[in-house]
Amino acid sequence: MIFHILSLTAKIIVAFFSLLLAYFLSPIVLRHLVTDEEGNRIPPGPPIRYAFLRKYAERALDGWAKRYGGLFSIWMGSQLFVIISDPHVAKDLLVTNGAIFSSRKRYFMKSQIILKGRAITGSPYGNTWRQHRRLASLALSPKSMEGHAAIMDYEAHMLMKSLYEQSHRGKVSLNTTQATGRYALNNMLILSFGIRTTSLNDPLISKALRLTMEFMELTGPWANVVDFFEILQYIPTAKRTRGHQLYSDMVDTYGSMLLQFKTKMVAGEEVPDCLIKTLLENQESEKLDWEDICMLSAVFTLGGVHSVSGMIQWFIATLPSHPDLCARAQEELDRVVGRDRWPTVEDEFNLPYVRAMIKELERLHAPFWNATPHFTTEDFSYKGNFIPKDTVVILNCYTLHHNATRYPNPFTFNPDRYLEDNLSCNESSKLSDPLARDHWAFGAGRRICPGLQVAERELWLVCSRLLWSFNFQAIPNEPISLEEYDGLSGRTPKPFRLHLAPRFEGVSKILDSADDVPLYL
Numbered sequence: 001m002i003f004h005i006l007s008l009t010a011k012i013i014v015a016f017f018s019l020l021l022a023y024f025l026s027p028i029v030l031r032h033l034v035t036d037e038e039g040n041r042i043p044p045g046p047p048i049r050y051a052f053l054r055k056y057a058e059r060a061l062d063g064w065a066k067r068y069g070g071l072f073s074i075w076m077g078s079q080l081f082v083i084i085s086d087p088h089v090a091k092d093l094l095v096t097n098g099a100i101f102s103s104r105k106r107y108f109m110k111s112q113i114i115l116k117g118r119a120i121t122g123s124p125y126g127n128t129w130r131q132h133r134r135l136a137s138l139a140l141s142p143k144s145m146e147g148h149a150a151i152m153d154y155e156a157h158m159l160m161k162s163l164y165e166q167s168h169r170g171k172v173s174l175n176t177t178q179a180t181g182r183y184a185l186n187n188m189l190i191l192s193f194g195i196r197t198t199s200l201n202d203p204l205i206s207k208a209l210r211l212t213m214e215f216m217e218l219t220g221p222w223a224n225v226v227d228f229f230e231i232l233q234y235i236p237t238a239k240r241t242r243g244h245q246l247y248s249d250m251v252d253t254y255g256s257m258l259l260q261f262k263t264k265m266v267a268g269e270e271v272p273d274c275l276i277k278t279l280l281e282n283q284e285s286e287k288l289d290w291e292d293i294c295m296l297s298a299v300f301t302l303g304g305v306h307s308v309s310g311m312i313q314w315f316i317a318t319l320p321s322h323p324d325l326c327a328r329a330q331e332e333l334d335r336v337v338g339r340d341r342w343p344t345v346e347d348e349f350n351l352p353y354v355r356a357m358i359k360e361l362e363r364l365h366a367p368f369w370n371a372t373p374h375f376t377t378e379d380f381s382y383k384g385n386f387i388p389k390d391t392v393v394i395l396n397c398y399t400l401h402h403n404a405t406r407y408p409n410p411f412t413f414n415p416d417r418y419l420e421d422n423l424s425c426n427e428s429s430k431l432s433d434p435l436a437r438d439h440w441a442f443g444a445g446r447r448i449c450p451g452l453q454v455a456e457r458e459l460w461l462v463c464s465r466l467l468w469s470f471n472f473q474a475i476p477n478e479p480i481s482l483e484e485y486d487g488l489s490g491r492t493p494k495p496f497r498l499h500l501a502p503r504f505e506g507v508s509k510i511l512d513s514a515d516d517v518p519l520y521l
């Protein structure tokens with residue numbers, strides 16, 4: 001009897017593992033079976049299903065791109081992905097056929113648990129996305145940008161000043177994360193809520209940066225098994241609890257700012273032009289509920305903070321190991337701008353080397369190696385490949401940005417490659433020749449980053465002024481890693497410290513010429 005039970009158990013275990021093996025090896029067969037009417041198969045790729053990809057997923061994708069080419073596919077659990085690693089394919093699919101390639105998968109962690117189906121970045125392609133993007137674009141329009149030009153200039157001033165003060169006027173080493181985070185946060189708070197923080201110690205900064213990092217840790221496009229094995233969605237996990245907690249923290253933090261703003265508005269007090277003013281004014285006509293407004297403004301702020309502060313952190317991390325390039329940029333700044341004032345937005349196109357440094361930064365240290373995954377809404381056949389409806393589409397920026405033909409010596413930080421590039425990133429993203437485009441850091445097609453022009457301006461003001469104001473030195477025995485990073489969705493450098501000293505006497509005069517003040521808007 002016992003023998004029978006044991007044998008039955010063994011049979012069940014063997015059957016279970018055989019089924020599991022068959023499931024994980026099924027792509028071998030599926031790659032032949034899944035075809036369109038003409039018999040085109042899905043793009044080539046690995047013969048097994050994966051459950052998730054580890055940290056630094058871009059390295060695995062890069063290896064596969066070398067093996068399978070500019071368009072390959074991979075199964076993650078039940079989800080088919082296609083990966084674009086070739087500029088022509090990127091343009092053909094994401095831009096030319098944007099009507100089919102511009103949706104978003106309803107990721108379990110990101111879209112369902114944390115965003116609860118709201119916010120622009122997670123919305124499927126359709127009327128709600130169009131409506132939210134149109135409303136957000138009002139806050140980012142050239143007119144709105146001009147309205148905010150003086151305050152953005154001022155925020156860059158306050159960042160330089162706080163770095164100077166934090167380093168005790170260049171005497172002690174420092175970690176710049178809080179200051180750069182505050183810069184990006186203030187710009188986003190002003191655009192979204194018409195407010196700013198007035199000191200590095202404001203608790204809102206730590207809170208907002210913590211929420212941002214948590215979002216980037218929980219929403220990696222490859223990292224959550226639960227996104228690809230639906231059955232696991234019924235099992236509670238610690239990670240899911242973190243997701244729920246993040247949702248409530250976001251609603252608490254940004255909802256209370258929203259409430260304060262609305263109270264003022266209802267009381268007839270003067271309120272500044274900003275995203276939530278637009279949303280509240282149009283709440284009824286656009287049929288927006290409270291949670292829509294809250295999540296729209298929260299995620300808008302969060303995305304803009306993480307990416308911009310991350311890029312500035314990468315810039316600062318890069319400078320100590322490139323004193324020759326800093327000297328070249330500083331020679332250009334001294335020659336064109338002089339030492340009696342610092343660079344402004346108007347100087348940008350007269351400083352080609354500094355501009356080239358920023359473009360090279362965006363290429364080599366793009367904050368999102370996988371952009372934000374797109375999703376197909378129809379079956380599509382492309383050059384002998386079949387891409388079914390409901391496929392996740394990844395723009396593989398890591399491989400695109402390290403293509404040795406397009407960017408010789410791709411791992412070297414070499415601004416010279418952009419010296420002749422006179423276009424803004426926005427203009428470059430509209431070029432008809434995808435090989436002429438500067439890079440893909442802001443994504444592509446209809447979902448391209450709507451904050452691109454704000455980000456360009458923020459980066460210009462800070463990077464040019466950092467170079468104008470300071471010299472940068474690593475601390476002995478504290479190497480700054482340019483390879484490792486934090487975050488599974490967006491990436492920021494590992495925490496580091498450095499010495500940052502004013503370049504000449506006149507720097508302090510300019511820095512001291514303004515103080516941190518509450519917003520008067």
Ligand code: HEM
Nearest residue numbers: 120121304307308371372441442443444447448449451455
């Ligand atoms: C250096 C800074 C930035 C980088 C590198 C960046 C990059 C990106 C990327 C790669 C995407 C996905 C594009 C795609 O799906 O093809 C994106 C989307 C988005 N970005 Fe940015 N971004 C930056 C700054 C900003 C700023 C400052 C804002 C707000 C003012 C912003 C708001 C958004 C929004 C709302 C989306 C979602 C768009 C949609 O799904 O339709 N970003 N960004």
